[in-house]
Amino acid sequence: MHIINDFFLLIWGERLNQEVVFDEKHTTEFDQYRLTSFDNFCDSVAILLIISPQNFANMAILEEPKTVLNTFFQHVIFNKENIQYAQSQLLGYFIVLGNLQVNHAITKRLELLKKEGIISYDAVRSLGSIISLIEEKKIEVTSLHVKSATTQENYYKTELNLLLTAIENLNQAVETPRLQERLHVIPERLENQRFSIGITGVMNAGKSTMLNALLGQEVLGTSVVPETANLTLIKYAKNPYAVVNFWNAKEWSKIEEGAKSLKSLEAFVKESKAHFGETFHTLVTPQGESETIAVNDLALYTSAKHSEKKCNLVKSVELYTDLKFVQDGVQIVDTPGLDDPVVQREEITLEYLSECDLMIHLMNAAQAATQKDVDFIIDALLYRNVAQLLIVITRIDTIAEKELQEVIAYTKRSIEARLNEQNKGAKLDEVIAKIVFIPIAGKLALMHKLGQEKEALALGYDMNRTGLPLVESYLEEVLFGANSQKANLIISANRKEIESIITESMSAFEQELHYLSISTEEIEQAYAKHQEEKAVMANFLEQIKTSVAQSKEEMEHYFGTLQKFASNQLDKLQNVVKRRITDDVSYEFSKNKKAPKEERIGSMIETAIKDGMVDLVRDYRYEFQKKMQSSLEYMDAKYGEFKTESTAPMFDAKAFCEEHLGSLLIFKNSTVVIAAANDAIKKYGKNDLSALSMNLETIFATEFSHIKEMLEEKLHKINHELLSSFVSLCEAPARSIEERFGAEGALIARAMHQMKDQTLNREARSMEIKEKERVMGIVLNDLNAQKESK
Structure with missing residues (x-):
């Protein structure tokens, strides 16, 4: 260490007898003294460094230099050998530390000692030149890589990707276990979000054909389900399967009660009882039975034409498929026809539809706007909380364009007439405003999806003319567009949660930085104050607990x-x-x-x-x-x-x-x-x-x-x-x-532990905190930009 050798040549006019080696055991003692009482530390160092042959005798009769020597090196005799050892170890510590703040503070004290006439100008200049040779030691802190989100899809997917990227970046910065836990549950919550589409219409309206076209596969076609007679929930699963749910005894008793007044239902009950005989009660039980089956066996349970007639006893079906359309959290509620003789199915259908984000009602162009259609539309919009209704007019390839426009006009007139009959004519504008009409040729669209586009083109229908792309675009916008209420609620709620986690984390970091900069005494005072406040708060929280119990x-x-x-x-x-x-x-x-x-x-x-x-x-x-x-x-x-x-x-x-x-x-x-x-x-x-x-x-x-x-x-x-x-x-x-009190208490406890931790490098920890704050600042700016762009 040439700086130490230069010191002894300048100040003592001699070299040390042996090579100077800094003893690492002094690091923790010096660090603790410096960090807990910076000013006293610098004062003491200055006193030891100014001792030289010229003032040694005078310094030896003073108590303060002896006290400082004992503070740093414990019970050491004040002699030349020990003073030179102390000076060499302090200089070695400063070289290892490389802290310009300490170097400048000591130089400042040397200037004050010169003004007081304690040391000479030459001594200050010599010591100052030695200290100036000590270079600042850069603390290496690993720079955290901040990932950018680049997805450009629909509004919801893009915003979702931004949130997931923010979480990925924060995973490397958030330290508090409670906040880490809050952060980790957000992706799972986002993954479990579901967007539901309800499909309704009278029998033969073309529901299955349109759904097959949307799904891009004949899942609900005649090859699998010749005639869907039950409520079907279509959801995503990597490995396709189906779950069949049968009526329970209580539900079936209501069907039988209804059969006393309805001839069609009476025939349905008689047919079911006669067909199943003694095996009836093995499927219709008090608790309700369910069976998991292969998709290929679905027709045995849902086809109204199948000889086994199991569909009569089936209440609903859950169909799990790996098709792309339902991969993004979309689930479809495919309902039986509105003119189903089993009226209890309509109650179940309406219960499901009330929770759908969008309802699609299909009407055959050749048989559009029946009274059942019109009543269902009015009921959905006035009584069932349906905010938006898409009416799909199917089989448009069987009628002329002029007839199609008349179908739409006739539907609106029928709605107006029915509202007037019910003395609700004033609601017409409100009802019509919630309806969008899209005409499609579902069978021809399905042909395009199944690779039979040549046949569809031969009939004069390219994919655009079938109308299906309009339906797909509409669904994309309503479910995932920038104006989707549900999409905005999901994004906004989770963005606020991420912002809250960042705010609390940065507050905790700032508090820790404060504790890193104060003395042990100050930390102990803060801890004592916190304990007093905690005792008061515990009493208050107990009162609140009692009040909550009373209110409950x-x-x-x-x-x-x-x-x-x-x-x-x-x-x-x-x-x-x-x-x-x-x-x-x-x-x-x-x-x-x-x-x-x-x-x-x-x-x-x-x-x-x-x-x-x-x-x-x-x-x-x-x-x-x-x-x-x-x-x-x-x-x-x-x-x-x-x-x-x-x-x-x-x-x-x-x-x-x-x-x-x-x-x-x-x-x-x-x-x-x-x-x-x-x-x-x-x-x-x-x-x-x-x-x-x-x-x-x-x-x-x-x-x-x-x-x-x-x-x-x-x-x-x-x-x-x-x-x-x-x-x-x-x-x-x-x-x-x-x-909040728990977090503050944990921070103070951590600060007290850090004070006792002799291995902790406070500068390194401070820089680590600031690096994590930098990451959080970037994420917060991205989230704010995300809000402003909306």
Whole structure:
């Protein structure tokens, strides 16, 4: 070490007797002293370095140089040999350290000693020249590679790739275990997102043909499923298979009950019972049976024409396929025809469709806009929360262009007429605005997909003319486009979670950097203060826990009150429907001497029940929202001064209710009750209104008992979810406070450990933190740019 040799030549005028070697054992002691008390360390070093032959005798009689020597080297005698050893080890440490901040601080102290007349100008110049030779040591910190996202697909896939790239970059930067766990669950959550498409239409509307064309394979074609008679859910799996679900005993009993009023259903039940005989109860069981089968065997279970008739007992099918169209989280709900004689299938269909992100209704161009079509369209848009409806007019290759335009115009006129009949003409614009019409030639599109394009072209249809590309583009935009509400919600929610993780991580890093720069005493003071605050907070959190338990108990009691309210509303609705029918029958017989038309009675019953249920759900939501708002405001106030900007956002009871009560819809087919009511009118309407009233009372009591049962079952499930979410909302600020205190405590504990860690290089750790902060800054900028580009 030539710098040390130069020091002794300049200051002592001699070389050391042996080669100078820095003893690494001194590193930890010097580091600890420097890092815990920087100023005292530099003062002490300056005192030892200025000792020379010229002032040795004077320094030897002072206490301070002896104290410093003992502090650094423990119980060493103040003599020339020990002083030279101390000076050589300190200089060796500074060379290894290579910290210009330390070098400048010592030089500054030498200047002050010169001003005080303790050392001469020549001594300062000599020492300064030696110290200036010590070069800054660059701490090597591995630079973290930041990956860029380059995917340019549809909006959703592009944004999804940006989020996944952000997570990949953050995996190398986030250190806190709790935040790492939050980060790691995001990809799985994104992977499990599903976009559902509901396919509806009367029988022979061309549903299977269009689906085959979309899937690019004849999965639902005549070679596999000659006639789909059941609800089919099409999902993705690498290895294709199918799951068949049979009716359970309770569901079948409702089918049998409906058969008492409907001839078509009566024939269906008789055929099923006769065909299966004693084996019937092996498939229709109390708990409900399911079978996993090969896709090639699907026709045995779903074909209405198959001799085994198993389709009669099948409630639904789950078809898992490896086809590309369903790879990106898309699942398809393929429904049986709307004119299915088993009316219970419609209830199941509507339940599934209510959760779909898009509904596609198919109409045969030659038989478009039947009353069943029009009623279903109106029902979907007015009562079933369907935000967007695509009407696909199929088999356009069988009609002329002029006829096609007339089909669309006729459909709109039929919708308007039906709305007027139901006194809902004012809703026309609202309904029409949600409908998009696309005509297709499904069979010809399928030929193109199956490699039979020559035959399709010979008939005058290239792929564009078949209309299928328009359907595909529409689906792509509605499901994955920049204006897709669901796609935006998914991206926005997960982006906010990533931003929150970055913010908390950077806050933790800044806190650690602070602790790395202060002394042990200051860290111990911070720890003591944190423990005091923690004790106060523990008491507060216990109070909050008690308040949450009380609020939960109140909410559970209130659910009982709300269920009684719903039951009373249904009783009132039952009486309203009965009165409307009896009044209308009385009026028609007294004025026109004949019974009302069956269609009119059906429309009155169906509309009254649907409107009544809409009112009930609206009132239920309103009453619950009032209670929720009150309870949440009470809990919000309880947190008081403990709430900070980092805790949970302000409670929004309205948004909460929309989210959790949005599925509070009852899907009940009215075909059976309408048939029974019309039979009673035929029998008693003309001569005995009293008997008619009694019969209608019985009919509607049975119908509304089923509705109550369905509502209670749904409310039980929804109320459980509501209560769980309510408790989670109330506890969220407490969890946030607890997590914040836990994180702060962990940081202080880590800082205390670092103080005792003799091997820790603080400069290296600081640079490592800053490198990780750099990565987080880049990711945060990318996320902000992502938001701004939207």
